[in-house]
Amino acid sequence: MIHIVFNEPDVDVLQKAIELDETLAGDILLIRDDYAVGPLQNLYIGEGIQARRDWWKTVLAGTDGETSVDNGDVDDYKTVAEVVGRLRRDENEVVWIWAAQNKHDVSGYYWLLYYVKEFQGRVFILYLNNLPFFNEKGNIFYPNWLSEIPAKEYLKAKKLAREITLSEFEVDPDEWTKICNADKGVRLLEGGKKLINEDYDFYDAELKRLITGDWQKASKIINQHISKTKHTTGDMYLLWRLKSLIESGDYDVQGKLGNMKEFEVKSKQAVAV
Incomplete structure (x- = not known):
């Protein structure tokens, strides 16, 4: 089993959940880029990939993260190549995509679909949108991020895993293509999986x-x-x-x-x- 998450803090809490429930055992892979911001045009060909890397160099210029683009610290394409390779080599391998209701996770989910569409039936989504959980104090809350959910609550969350349907593999990439072609700099989540575009200066x-x-x-x-x-x-x-x-x-x-x-x-x- 391959688990995919979109935020670094999610890795730690999911690993703790795996320690509590061996049926969740698998490798946790992290998609590092934030596809809720920045250019998305031609995102799956060399020209668009390089344009996005150049944009990140501009954003990170003068900061401690300035060299992270060049030295390969963030290379989601390498990560997804590993996923695809494993799925092709082992027909019993499956992928669980974990996402909470925030623009970062949803944008990452859309970006990832392009690469795993050939494995429909073996790719599962756990989208924890508008679902209540108990926090460490025993109070009910609605998490915006996976890392907010205590590890023991993941034992309940795993029951939400479902196959990404053939219809979703057809409709969601079309929706993502519209988002990418709009040539805007900011994505916001309206609800469900619906993203809207805003200009770079939105904030x-x-x-x-x-x-x-x-x-x-x-x-x-x-x-x-x-x-x-x-x-x-x-x-x-x-x-x-x-x-x-x-x-x-x-x-x-x-x-x-x-x-x-x-x-x-x-x-x-x-x-x-």
Whole structure:
């Protein structure tokens, strides 16, 4: 059995669940890229793959993650090649795709379908959308991320595994193609598996609101965005958008414009006449 997840914290909690239930035993593979942001055109051919890598280089420029694209730290195509190879070599091998109701997981699910469609009947989905679970304190909650679910609750979640239907393998890739061809930079989840596109600057308005007349570290602004804003995304994307706002010349900055803890930002003060 091959388990596929889309967030690094999910790996640890799923491994703990496997330790509690040997029927879940299998290899856990992680899809690392966040397909809810960035360019998606020609995503399955060399031109589009390279365009996305170049975009990530721009986003990560000046940060500790700048070299991660070039050195192969993120190579989902290598990961999916391993999955396809194993499925072709062993007709008894199956894949379980784990996804919670968030744009990151759903975008990853859509991206993955292209590669596993030839194995219909051996590919299962566990989509935990709008399903209640018990947290560590015994209270019912609705998780947005798999990693929020205690390991023991995965024993209940496994019962939700179902085959991805032939109809889904026909309809969902068409929906994903529309998303990819729209040439937008941000995906949002409306509900179920329905994604909508927004422009690259979608998160800018809230970032602007969080910048005040006092000096604040970029990390504080970004963490506020992530913790308090309804629609948000990964910190590296928000850092890139914050740097883009600074380049407009509307804000003061001090420090090195690199990692989010290395510089501070404030709004320009009006000059008294």
